[in-house]
Amino acid sequence: MAALLVLAVLAVTWLVPFAWAVLTSLKSEADAGASQITLSPPDGLSFEAYRKVLSAGDIPSWAWNSLITSVAITFITVATSALAGYAFSRVNFKGKRLLYAAIIAAIIIPPQLLIVPLFRQMLAFNLVDTYWGIILPQAFAPAMVLILKRFFDQIPVELEDAARVDGAGRLRVFWSVVLPLSRPILAAVAIFVFIGAWNNFLWPFIVTTDADLMTLPVGLQTVKSAYGLQYAQNMASAILAALPLVVVFLFFQRQIIKGIATTGFGGQ
Amino acid sequence: MTTEEVTAQGKARAKRGETLAGWAFAAPFAVLFVLFLVVPAIYGLYLSFTGETLTGAGSGLVGFSNYVDALRDPDMWKSLGNTVWFTALSTIPLIVLSLALALLVNLGLPGRWLWRLSFFLPYLLASTVVVMFWSWMYNPKLGLINGVLEKFGAGPVAWLQDPKVAMISVVITTLWWTIGFNFLLYLAALQNIPEQQFEAAALDGAGKWRQLFSIVIPQLAPTTALLVTLQVLASLKVFDQIYMLTNGGPAGKTRSIVQYIYESGFTGYRFGYSSAISYLFFALIVLVSLAQYKLINRRSAA
Numbered sequence: 001m002a003a004l005l006v007l008a009v010l011a012v013t014w015l016v017p018f019a020w021a022v023l024t025s026l027k028s029e030a031d032a033g034a035s036q037i038t039l040s041p042p043d044g045l046s047f048e049a050y051r052k053v054l055s056a057g058d059i060p061s062w063a064w065n066s067l068i069t070s071v072a073i074t075f076i077t078v079a080t081s082a083l084a085g086y087a088f089s090r091v092n093f094k095g096k097r098l099l100y101a102a103i104i105a106a107i108i109i110p111p112q113l114l115i116v117p118l119f120r121q122m123l124a125f126n127l128v129d130t131y132w133g134i135i136l137p138q139a140f141a142p143a144m145v146l147i148l149k150r151f152f153d154q155i156p157v158e159l160e161d162a163a164r165v166d167g168a169g170r171l172r173v174f175w176s177v178v179l180p181l182s183r184p185i186l187a188a189v190a191i192f193v194f195i196g197a198w199n200n201f202l203w204p205f206i207v208t209t210d211a212d213l214m215t216l217p218v219g220l221q222t223v224k225s226a227y228g229l230q231y232a233q234n235m236a237s238a239i240l241a242a243l244p245l246v247v248v249f250l251f252f253q254r255q256i257i258k259g260i261a262t263t264g265f266g267g268q
Numbered sequence: 269m270t271t272e273e274v275t276a277q278g279k280a281r282a283k284r285g286e287t288l289a290g291w292a293f294a295a296p297f298a299v300l301f302v303l304f305l306v307v308p309a310i311y312g313l314y315l316s317f318t319g320e321t322l323t324g325a326g327s328g329l330v331g332f333s334n335y336v337d338a339l340r341d342p343d344m345w346k347s348l349g350n351t352v353w354f355t356a357l358s359t360i361p362l363i364v365l366s367l368a369l370a371l372l373v374n375l376g377l378p379g380r381w382l383w384r385l386s387f388f389l390p391y392l393l394a395s396t397v398v399v400m401f402w403s404w405m406y407n408p409k410l411g412l413i414n415g416v417l418e419k420f421g422a423g424p425v426a427w428l429q430d431p432k433v434a435m436i437s438v439v440i441t442t443l444w445w446t447i448g449f450n451f452l453l454y455l456a457a458l459q460n461i462p463e464q465q466f467e468a469a470a471l472d473g474a475g476k477w478r479q480l481f482s483i484v485i486p487q488l489a490p491t492t493a494l495l496v497t498l499q500v501l502a503s504l505k506v507f508d509q510i511y512m513l514t515n516g517g518p519a520g521k522t523r524s525i526v527q528y529i530y531e532s533g534f535t536g537y538r539f540g541y542s543s544a545i546s547y548l549f550f551a552l553i554v555l556v557s558l559a560q561y562k563l564i565n566r567r568s569a570a
Binding site for chain 1: 283286287288289290291293294296297298300301303304305306307308309311312315369372373375377382383384386387388389390392393394395396397400401402404405410412415416419444449452453455456501505507508512526529530533534539542543546547549550553554557
């Protein structure tokens with residue numbers, strides 16, 4: 001009983017910032033800026049802040065930029081990691097060990113430390129303020145290659161041999177035998193890459209200066225100062241930005257929880 | 269040709285075929301990996317030995333002078349100190365509290381999915397959103413926290429402006445944001461402990477607390493080791509939430525090393541200098557990783 005009480009208090013504490021943000025976003029600006037805490041604002045609840053943010057702001061276009069870039073990053077990362085993971089797991093090619101060692105070494109390099117040289121490179125490639133500039137440096141993940149390799153290692157080779165005897169080439173075996181068996185892990189990898197890309201701040205912040213190309217997290221950062229004292233609009237934008245991932249979570253709860261539990265990837 | 273020669277030739281051809289296939293599969297990844305990780309890593313190392321600025325003035329090799337300057341730079345040491353302090357302050361509660369939460373939820377109380385959702389939901393948010401929520405919570409006049417304190421006749425506290433409190437506020441926000449990941453890993457590990465162990469212990473007369481310290485915590489040791497490793501490395505790289513909550517203030521009290529790298533490069537335009545600090549910091553990360561690796565291996569060997 002005591003345990004239940006402690007747990008309930010903690011869970012409520014964890015939900016308070018959400019609840020308070022939602023409540024503020026549903027107030028009129030006058031009520032939101034009033035200096036007392038109130039659950040029943042004098043002006044009543046209103047959707048005014050959401051209407052303003054959605055009609056006047058850049059939020060819809062930033063959300064679009066986030067969606068395009070995150071989907072591209074997810075697609076490219078999953079495809080390249082699966083192909084490379086398969087090569088590491090099943091093919092004995094020259095240079096394999098060298099490449100593998102390089103990947104292991106690269107995992108401890110924090111991408112934050114490469115921002116200066118990467119930005120200079122983007123200038124040289126003419127990719128600053130483009131979708132590709134946001135996408136490419138995020139579209140590969142050494143850790144995911146290792147996770148997928150480990151998964152492919154567990155698939156019995158006999159399953160592939162049968163297809164090969166029938167004359168199927170490597171790509172065909174990969175596509176029609178290995179990938180269908182790997183659906184759960186591919187889904188988990190895709191969800192994590194998507195969440196990471198959708199939420200990433202530092203790199204899109206550095207590579208975009210044009211407000212039309214900003215992703216949602218970067219754009220919101222500019223809104224925060226632009227709105228200044230408009231607390232209700234501020235919270236409405238934050239809620240709108242959080243919403244897509246909450247929906248993703250509700251849909252893919254199982255895969256997300258299983259993904260963390262079995263592979264331990266994620267991490268800020 | 270003898271049969272041996274024929275098979276040798278066939279083997280060589282098969283080997284070439286394997287290499288071709290292997291690289292064909294690995295190429296899309298390898299190209300991105302080399303272009304956007306290996307090349308910038310090498311280019312950054314080169315930059316760190318130059319006097320590069322935005323305008324290109326003062327470029328050319330300058331030997332180790334950027335490194336020497338960095339080691340003599342009080343601001344570099346201060347932001348490094350802040351980062352280590354943040355790591356120390358955040359790692360301990362992020363491990364202990366997440367374990368406590370997982371133990372509580374694992375007791376089998378009703379409403380399991382709701383607990384899981386409450387603690388995990390913040391982990392899904394972008395740092396910008398987290399900071400918007402918490403800037404509002406910490407707002408000196410209108411914020412919920414000071415409002416509640418006021419009801420109890422306490423406060424107000426300048427959460428983000430008071431040099432004594434600002435880092436604690438950053439840690440609280442980080443705790444709220446990231447605990448869900450550790451919590452889920454612990455919860456999964458708890459479910460892997462065989463039930464029989466508890467039954468056997470109960471038969472031997474071990475109470476719940478006794479079971480916690482002699483069964484649960486030792487069984488969770490590998491998970492704890494993994495989480496501490498991930499946590500320390502993640503905390504050392506902190507940037508987003510501090511940059512947006514306090515911009516490193518007040519008076520540089522919360523400025524992290526990544527923010528200092530960012531500022532030297534992108535607002536000070538000292539690309540060479542910024543790269544040198546990156547490499548010094550990278551050396552530190554390698555040392556920390558090696559130390560942790562040794563510690564974990566020694567423990568599991570013992």
